[in-house]
Amino acid sequence: MSAGPQLLQGELHLEGVSLQEIAARFGTPCYVYSRAALTAAFEDYRQALTGRDALICYAVKANANLALLNVFARLGAGFDIVSGGELQRVLAAGGDPAKVVFSGVGKRQDEMRAALEAGIHCFNVESASELDHLNQVAGQLGKRAPVSLRVNPNVDPKTHPYISTGLKTAKFGVAFEDALALYRRAAALPHLHVQGIDCHIGSQLLDPAPAAEAAEKILGLVDTLAREGITIAHIDIGGGKGIRYRDETALSATEYLAPTLKALAGRKEKLLLEPGRSLVGNAGLLLTRVEILKPGSEKSFAVVDAAMNDLMRPALYDAWHDIQPVAPRAGQAHAYEIVGPICESGDFLGHERELALAEGDLLAIMSAGAYGMTMSSNYNSRARAAEVMVDQGRMHLIRQREDTAQLFALESVLPH
Ligand SMILES: Cc1ncc(COP(=O)(O)O)c(C=O)c1O
Numbered sequence: 001m002s003a004g005p006q007l008l009q010g011e012l013h014l015e016g017v018s019l020q021e022i023a024a025r026f027g028t029p030c031y032v033y034s035r036a037a038l039t040a041a042f043e044d045y046r047q048a049l050t051g052r053d054a055l056i057c058y059a060v061k062a063n064a065n066l067a068l069l070n071v072f073a074r075l076g077a078g079f080d081i082v083s084g085g086e087l088q089r090v091l092a093a094g095g096d097p098a099k100v101v102f103s104g105v106g107k108r109q110d111e112m113r114a115a116l117e118a119g120i121h122c123f124n125v126e127s128a129s130e131l132d133h134l135n136q137v138a139g140q141l142g143k144r145a146p147v148s149l150r151v152n153p154n155v156d157p158k159t160h161p162y163i164s165t166g167l168k169t170a171k172f173g174v175a176f177e178d179a180l181a182l183y184r185r186a187a188a189l190p191h192l193h194v195q196g197i198d199c200h201i202g203s204q205l206l207d208p209a210p211a212a213e214a215a216e217k218i219l220g221l222v223d224t225l226a227r228e229g230i231t232i233a234h235i236d237i238g239g240g241k242g243i244r245y246r247d248e249t250a251l252s253a254t255e256y257l258a259p260t261l262k263a264l265a266g267r268k269e270k271l272l273l274e275p276g277r278s279l280v281g282n283a284g285l286l287l288t289r290v291e292i293l294k295p296g297s298e299k300s301f302a303v304v305d306a307a308m309n310d311l312m313r314p315a316l317y318d319a320w321h322d323i324q325p326v327a328p329r330a331g332q333a334h335a336y337e338i339v340g341p342i343c344e345s346g347d348f349l350g351h352e353r354e355l356a357l358a359e360g361d362l363l364a365i366m367s368a369g370a371y372g373m374t375m376s377s378n379y380n381s382r383a384r385a386a387e388v389m390v391d392q393g394r395m396h397l398i399r400q401r402e403d404t405a406q407l408f409a410l411e412s413v414l415p416h
């Protein structure tokens with residue numbers, strides 16, 4: 001079975017399940033994910049890593065729904081987390097804490113404590129101060145914290161500047177030139193245990209060369225550390241592999257990782273990866289309904305019931321998501337601005353899309369499985385969308401649509 005949506009009897013279906021039926025049952029806007037597509041993406045990585053001692057740590061920030069985390073946990077995945085909240089999600093979804101790595105530039109001490117108590121695999125430390133904080137917290141608990149340093153190899157990942165993270169100017173990680181001194185410091189601290197090395201140079205990477213270049217630089221550092229008696233047990237090469245949104249040529253994991261694995265050939269260290277987008281991005285779509293058609297002499301608008309609060313990638317990065325009618329209709333196509341109802345000119349989901357539309361039509365906003373729901377908000381007091389997963393011809397509600405009472409349930413007015 002194909003992992004992506006398919007037209008059956010003139011209507012889009014996902015894993016054989018009708019998107020019209022999902023909308024009729026759960027309403028719109030609604031995120032819909034395919035378990036088969038999630039599994040296929042994970043297996044693509046597993047195949048690329050055949051014969052290697054490797055751990056795929058899914059980057060939870062891409063999509064943190066419990067059902068999705070549980071699908072990956074059942075496949076044996078580890079997890080890359082960036083907050084105490086993500087740790088709790090992974091544990092609630094049945095993830096193994098011993099396969100968790102904790103990234104992020106601003107870990108709080110209570111988050112460090114929770115992760116140490118859970119027994120995670122490693123902290124990806126991003127500053128000198130963090131080494132000291134972690135040493136202190138681990139000492140209080142009578143533990144030794146496993147650490148990697150996230151090193152910036154200063155390689156240009158050739159992607160959108162907002163999602164480029166491994167340059168010298170980034171807030172992330174430590175400068176390559178400072179890494180040796182910081183490793184010496186980590187090795188000397190009594191409550192830390194140097195475990196690995198980490199890097200993550202950016203996201204939506206379509207060219208495999210920068211990742212391989214980063215790996216080579218990291219290996220040089222690993223060898224220098226070994227000469228100093230600092231043993232690195234694992235090399236974490238981060239995430240970043242790009243997907244197809246429009247007309248990009250997205251490589252398979254085998255193709256994307258080939259130059260990196262070549263650079264790592266013959267190495268004894270365990271390999272860790274932190275893919276996010278490439279595991280979930282193409283496995284999900286956002287279903288939305290056309291509320292209002294607003295023709296104009298300059299521009300024609302299709303106002304839909306999803307908005308930038310549901311999917312902010314277009315507003316934030318000017319990102320392209322393909323938009324397909326769920327039941328394509330015959331008739332004259334027009335160039336529509338596909339916009340949401342939010343009071344921001346930047347509230348768009350697509351510009352100049354040639355579509356034949358009528359009010360009430362359903363649209364599927366494609367490749368929305370990654371950084372869609374996780375970046376959603378309640379802006380304009382809009383309740384967050386429902387989430388559904390299809391599996392073997394059945395639909396499962398995996399997150400209820402928020403109701404309006406939930407929007408202000410945590411708020412209170414001043415006393416009289
Ligand atoms: C530290 C870290 N690891 C992994 C990822 C996942 O990246 P991607 O979704 O591009 O695979 C990110 C996000 O860019 C990240 O910041």
Ligand SMILES: N[C@@H](CCCC[NH3+])C(=O)O
Nearest residue numbers: 061163203204313370371
């Ligand atoms: N949120 C971004 C990616 C950022 C990656 C997080 N480190 C996106 O939608 O493309």
